[in-house]
Amino acid sequence: MASNRSIFEQLLDKYDQTLAEAFFQGIDAIKSQITLKIVVERLERGDIAGAVEAMQLEDEAFSALEIALREAYNAGGVSFVENLPKLKDPEGNRVIWRFGVRDYAGEAFLRDHSAQLVTRIVEDQRVAVRQALETGLSEGRNPRSTALDVVGRINRVTGKREGGIIGLTSPQERYIALARAELLSGDVTLLRNYLGRGRRVKRYDSVVLRAISDGKPIPQDMVTRMLDGYSNRLLELRGEILARTETMMAIGTARENAMRQQIDAGKVASQDVQKIWRSAADGRVRHTHRVLNGQAVGFDAAFQSVSGARLRFPGDPDAPVNEISGCRCHLEYKIDYFASVVRQYRAA
DSSP states (O other): OOOHHHHHHHHHHHHHHHHHHHHHHHHHHHHHTOOHHHHHHHHHTTOHHHHHHHTOOOGGGGHHHHHHHHHHHHHHHHHHHHTSOOOBOTTSOBOOOOOOTTSHHHHHHHHHHHHHHHHHHHHHHHHHHHHHHHHHHHTTOOHHHHHHHHHOEEOTTTOSEESSSTTSOHHHHHHHHHHHHHHHHOOHHHHHHHTTOTTSOGGGHHHHHHHHHHTOOOOHHHHHHHHHHHHHHHHHHHHHHHHHHHHHHHHHHHHHHHHHHHHHTTSSOGGGEEEEEEOOOSTTSOHHHHHHTTOEEETTOOEEOTTSOEESSTTOTTSOHHHHTTOOOEEEEEEOHHHHHHHHHHHO
C-alpha cells in the first residue's frame, strides 16, 4: 500500500500540472483574442487606459483555472477518506468514511478563494500591462512596437503569441523593463547585471559578452528576441509557482475539511486526532518549515512558525504568502482509533 507521503505527492504532481495548464490556457486565450490594430490606434492617441481595456483582461478567461481548483479540492478530500484505516463501531459495524464535496466549508472555500484568486491575477495583469505601456511610450518606442512588447509576437511555427508581458506579475514586468535597459545601454556594468538574471536564455550570453568586449549596445532586434525568451521563462516560473501554491492550498484545505467532516459526523473525536507536520525533507524546504518538521498539534490547534505565523496546515489560505508560496510540505493525521471506539462504546 502506498504511503501517505507518496499518495500526497501523486495528487500534488497531477493537479500541479492541471492547474498550470489551466493558467496558461487563460493567458493564451487572452493573447489570441487581442486585436492588435485597436490597441495600437489607442496608443497612438496616447490613450493607455483604452489600450489596456482593448486587451480584454477579464476574469472569465480563467474559468478553466477555477474548475481545476475545484477538481484538486475534490480529489484531495476523496483520496484522504479512501486511505483512512478500516474501523468498526462498538456494535461491530464497519465505519464508512465519506467526503462531502458540497459541504458548506468546501463550497465557501471554492467560491470565495477561486474568485479572489482570479481577481488578483486579472488586477495584477492590468497593473503590469499599464506599467509596460507607460514605460514604452515614455522611452519613445513607437506604439506598434510598444504594443507588441506587451501582447507578444506571433510565432510563425506555432501560430501563437509568445513573449510579452501578459501573464507576468507586475514585479516580473519590472524585471523585463530593467533587462531591456541593461541590454540597450552599452554599459559594461549593466550588461554584466543582465548576465546575473537567473531566467535569462543563456544561449544569448555570447551576444552580451561580445557587447561587453566591444563596448557597444546590443541591436534592437536581438534585444527583442532575448527579452521574448526571458519573458517566456518568467511566465513559466509564474505558472509553476501559482499552480504549486494553489494545488497545495486546495488539497490541504480538502484534507482538513475531510477530517472535520468525520469528526462532525461522530465517527471520531477531535481530541483523538493529532496533526504532524512533514516537510519535503530536502534543501529547498524553507527554514521556517524545516523547524516545524515532526512537530505535532491537536486537530483544532495551529502550528506556530518561527516567523510568528500560525498555520493550520501547509498551504493554509489564511497564512501569509511567504509561508505558503511554493510549499511542498504535508500533514500526517494520527488518529487514536481505539480511544474513539472506547469513547463511543461508553457513550452508547
